[in-house]
Structure formats: C-alpha cells, structure tokens
Amino acid sequence: MHLHFTPRQIVEKLDQYIIGQKDAKKAVAVALRNRYRRSKLAENLRDEIAPKNILMIGPTGVGKTEVARRMAKLVGAPFIKVEATKFTEVGYVGRDVESMVRDLVETSVRIVKEEMVIKVQDKAEEQANQRLVEILVPSPEKQSGFKNPLEMLFGGAQNSNQTSDAQEDVEIEKKRQDVERKLAAGLLEDEIVSIEVTEQQSSMFDMLQG
Known part of the structure; x- marks a missing residue:
C-alpha cells in the first residue's frame, strides 16, 4: 500500500468524483489512513492493533461502490465488484468464495503487469525506435x-x-x-x-x- 495523503487530503480527492456523503468519505479516509499507519509499525506492535474493515450500507446509487473503487485506485489496490446473488452454497449452481478470491488475485496480477509496463515503457520505446532506425538505414x-x-x-x-x-x-x-x-x-x-x-x-x- 502506498499512501502519502492525510485523511483530509483523501476526502478532497474523493470530493472530485463523489457528491455528498461527507460522513462516509471521512470515515473511510480515517480507516484507510489507520490501516496504512499500522503497516508501518514493527511486527510485534502490528499484531496488537487489529485493522478495521469497512461495511457500507445504503440504497442503490448513493455512491458505495464508487467510494470503494476510488479508494482502491488511490492506494493502488486491486478492486473487484461482486454480486452476492451470484454466490450459492457449494454443490449448487453458482459461484463460491474461491472464485471471488481467484478474481481478486487475477486483478492483483493485472495491476502489477500494468505497473511493470509503465516502468519499462520509456526504455522499450527507445529501443524500438533504435531498432526501427537500424532497419530503415x-x-x-x-x-x-x-x-x-x-x-x-x-x-x-x-x-x-x-x-x-x-x-x-x-x-x-x-x-x-x-x-x-x-x-x-x-x-x-x-x-x-x-x-x-x-x-x-x-x-x-x-x-x-x-
């Protein structure tokens, strides 16, 4: 997790995309910042502080998914949207928790690949141009x-x-x-x-x- 914003700055980032929901944005900003601070602690102290998960409840269209999606993008974390109605008990038609975890892992791998592509993009473009010059001349x-x-x-x-x-x-x-x-x-x-x-x-x- 890479986070260099204070809770106030996180709320300002969310304000650029989400209208209203001031209390919700403040709560998730504080929770995210606390989780980041916990990751910076020593191993023995980290075990003493339990991270707080976030449960957002509300009607359709109030911004729950958008808040989560923007927060994930802000810290460079994988994000997937899962419809609970698609999941059933094992043995019945539908998906299980393993498929949800698999989707999350695939999303994480895709994020890492995109980061690596961006990291080597300039060097790859330079080498490609050099190869083109050698082919043309x-x-x-x-x-x-x-x-x-x-x-x-x-x-x-x-x-x-x-x-x-x-x-x-x-x-x-x-x-x-x-x-x-x-x-x-x-x-x-x-x-x-x-x-x-x-x-x-x-x-x-x-x-x-x-």
Whole structure:
C-alpha cells in the first residue's frame, strides 16, 4: 500500500468524483489512513492493533461502490465488484468464495503487469525506435579487404579498404541521425516496416505445465 495523503487530503480527492456523503468519505479516509499507519509499525506492535474493515450500507446509487473503487485506485489496490446473488452454497449452481478470491488475485496480477509496463515503457520505446532506425538505414555487408592470397601477405589494399569503410560508417551514422529526428517528429508514420519473428519452441517443461 502506498499512501502519502492525510485523511483530509483523501476526502478532497474523493470530493472530485463523489457528491455528498461527507460522513462516509471521512470515515473511510480515517480507516484507510489507520490501516496504512499500522503497516508501518514493527511486527510485534502490528499484531496488537487489529485493522478495521469497512461495511457500507445504503440504497442503490448513493455512491458505495464508487467510494470503494476510488479508494482502491488511490492506494493502488486491486478492486473487484461482486454480486452476492451470484454466490450459492457449494454443490449448487453458482459461484463460491474461491472464485471471488481467484478474481481478486487475477486483478492483483493485472495491476502489477500494468505497473511493470509503465516502468519499462520509456526504455522499450527507445529501443524500438533504435531498432526501427537500424532497419530503415541498415548497415552494408562488409566484404573482406583481400581479393587474393598475395594481398593477405603484403597488405596491398587493406589500408584503402579500411579508410573506405570508415567513411561509409560516418555516412550511415549521419543518415541514421536524420531518420531518428524524423521518427521523433512523427514524419515517418506512413512507412511500413516488415519484421520476421521466429517462434520459440516450447520446452518439455512448458508442455508439462500446459
């Protein structure tokens, strides 16, 4: 749980989306802040303080679900809405508590994946742009500087080939910088790039898991 707001600030955040329900918003803000403070205590002290759960009761449309949803989003916690009428006793048609817990776990995993995507988004975009630049301005295949065994022994054209390769590398680098600027400016959106992706063969361990 990541919470750096006071109860007053939490209420102000909820006021941006929920009209009225001042007492309810104040109660859940205090309860949430207390739970956060409990998580910061030492292990031996934490066991002495029982966290308070929240039960909201009221008619349809007063904002119970929205308060809970906004609170979950505020602290980055998973949130699922469960209709009690869908749950029945084990052995009857319907869902059980295990399916509710499973949905909660899946929601938690999805939140973590979204956080990881956001964390690496800038780096992934940079690497993707770099790969596009390399595809649009590929490096030429360099041939051997020796055309016959005598040149290998006496170094006939080696120096001239090295100079030519160096000049070619400089020109390619200039072209790539130009393409990189155009790519950043959005001037190459109509370009079509084809990339071959090889399918990875599943290992025996993956087959046993699947």
